[in-house]
Amino acid sequence: MAAFLAVLTPEADAVVGHLRERWDPAVQRGLGAHITLRYPFLPLRALSSRDRELLADAVTSVPSFHYTLARVSHFPSTVFLDPEPASPFAALRTTVDQVFEQRLPEDPFPRYAPHLSVARHVRGSRAEVLAALDSALAGSGGAIRAACKAVVLLDRTGGGPWQVHMHLPLGQSRPF
Template identity: 35%
Template sequence: MGETRKAPPRAVGESVLLIAVPEAEPVVGGVRERYDTAAAEGIPAHLTVLYPFLPAGRIDAEVLAALHELFAEYRPFALRFAEFGRFPGALWLAPQPDGPVRELTAAVAARWPEAPPYGGAFDDPVPHLTVAQGQEERTYDGIEREFADRLPFQAQVAEVRLLVFDGAWQRLAVFPLGGGSRSGSGHRTRGAGFR
């Protein structure tokens, strides 16, 4: 189909908050390994909540506790992946609905305004699961044709992971979504709190 793209250099100390989507691996894992630089760096199929997050040197017990508390306010949710989308230079899967992911991103960005999504490069970041990047359009066309019959698939979201780059991506923490007061759909509900 095309040539594998090399991963861009990462800065030691970068961090990312993401939702791992293991349900995507049987569907597009092999393609990601070949055409997605994040897969080559050891990052699983995922939806980005916030990248870049704080530098690793700023992530202390207080930040970890605040993240734990923030994510505990949101209930676990389900997503459906039924169609591909494209950005210039990237092929991705669209989560449906995307509102719960947008809400998590907005909540983290509001709590840490010094860490806007994608460094502030986009006014309205679109939640997406990258399948391939840096390829020619005909490569994306071929991937879509090859994998269309594997869609849709469902994913359950129950946690957010914090990864830090120290020469390789390492999982620093996992934050369970709790039974808090936010449903992840924009509606306030009464919940039992985090347990």
């Protein structure tokens, strides 16, 4: 199984965790709310200690940032929240891609769109999911506020749960 890079978003679990438990199969594999940066990434067995250093350096070169999840959107069978701003997520992905570009597996979704999935495989029940998500957001003041301070490298073996193998802090945020 390929590893992947993500930003964990525990702030979202408090608001939409119950919806994800119902409609996102990734929850059953131990994966909390997150925004994927790169899937697939390199398999763990292919990462040398130098690769791990390069990955840590790449992530640290991007300053930490705050973001909001308020806008509900969807792909054909996935309902998700768009992070605002989205550009820091794209910057993180681009930075990592530039370091490993020659070795990365082909991306099945080359047009990166950062998002936090709430429900997957829900074509037939999308209206129900959208209503439930709107209600959950309204109950939290209309938005989820979060901070991106780290990226994690996750992997799972066979049918086992996703596990964090590296916790990679971002750089210091810049003053305004």
